[in-house]
Amino acid sequence: MLLVTVCRTLDQESGEVHEVHCSRERSRAAWNIIEEYLMPFLERERYQISSKCRLHPDNDLFRDQEQHKIYVDISEWRCAYCKKRFRAEKFLDQHFDSRHYNLLNVSHSKCLADLCGALHCDFVMNSKSSKSKCNPAAVARNRHLCESVANSCFPINEGPSASRLHELFLRQFCDAHTCPGKRKLFPKGGKKEPGIFYLAMSILSLMLLPLFYLIVYLYQREMRRGTQELRRIPQAGRKTKPS
Numbered sequence: 001m002l003l004v005t006v007c008r009t010l011d012q013e014s015g016e017v018h019e020v021h022c023s024r025e026r027s028r029a030a031w032n033i034i035e036e037y038l039m040p041f042l043e044r045e046r047y048q049i050s051s052k053c054r055l056h057p058d059n060d061l062f063r064d065q066e067q068h069k070i071y072v073d074i075s076e077w078r079c080a081y082c083k084k085r086f087r088a089e090k091f092l093d094q095h096f097d098s099r100h101y102n103l104l105n106v107s108h109s110k111c112l113a114d115l116c117g118a119l120h121c122d123f124v125m126n127s128k129s130s131k132s133k134c135n136p137a138a139v140a141r142n143r144h145l146c147e148s149v150a151n152s153c154f155p156i157n158e159g160p161s162a163s164r165l166h167e168l169f170l171r172q173f174c175d176a177h178t179c180p181g182k183r184k185l186f187p188k189g190g191k192k193e194p195g196i197f198y199l200a201m202s203i204l205s206l207m208l209l210p211l212f213y214l215i216v217y218l219y220q221r222e223m224r225r226g227t228q229e230l231r232r233i234p235q236a237g238r239k240t241k242p243s
C-alpha cells in the first residue's frame with residue numbers, strides 16, 4: 001500500500017472539486033521532522049542538498065503555500081498571498097486548497113508525505129506513541145525507502161561531509177525500522193531548545209544582580225572604614241607623642 005492520501009477540496013465559488021493525491025498534514029509533519037532532526041546537522045556541515053534529493057524544499061508540493069502562512073497569534077493566521085485573516089491554521093489550509101490551488105506545484109507529483117514511512121511521521125503525529133503491532137513487511141519497505149533517501153541525498157562518493165551525513169541519516173532515521181520497534185527514534189537529537197536554558201539563566205542573573213551590588217556595597221563600606229581607621233591611627237599616635 002502506498003502512503004498516499006486523497007484530499008478532496010471543494011472550491012466554494014465555482015463548486016469545482018480539485019484532487020490532490022498528497023496529504024498536506026502529513027507533508028507538514030515530514031517537513032517538521034526534517035527541520036527538527038536533520039537541518040541542524042546540515043547547517044553544521046554547511047551541506048547543500050541537491051534538488052534530486054526528495055528532502056529538498058522544491059520537492060514539497062506544499063512548501064510555497066506553507067511559507068505564505070503568517071502566524072499573528074493563537075487565534076489569527078493570515079494568508080500572505082491575499083492578506084485574508086483566519087481564526088485557525090486549518091481554515092487557512094482550507095483557504096489555500098480552494099483559493100490558491102493554482103499555486104500548488106502539482107505538475108511534478110512531488111509529495112513529501114510519501115516519505116512519511118521512512119521519517120516516522122506516524123510516531124510524531126500520534127503524539128509519540130507507537131503501540132501498533134510491528135509489521136515486518138512494512139518495516140522492511142520503510143527501511144528500504146529510508147536507505148534510498150540516504151543514498152540519493154548524501155552520496156558517499158561526494159566527499160567527507162556527504163559521507164558523514166549519510167551515516168548520520170542512517171542512524172537518525174533508518175536504524176529504528178526494525179521489528180519489534182524498540183530502537184530509539186532520532187538518537188542523534190534535534191534542534192536544541194534554548195527556551196528553558198535562557199529562561200533559567202535570566203532568572204538566575206536577575207537574582208544574582210542585587211547580590212552582586214550588595215557585595216560591592218559592603219566591600220566599599222569596609223574599604224572606607226579601613227581607610228578611616230588608618231587615618232585615625234597616626235592622629236592618635238601624634239596625640240600621645242610628647243611634643
Ligand SMILES: [Zn+2]
Binds near residue numbers: 095099100
Ligand atoms: Zn489567500
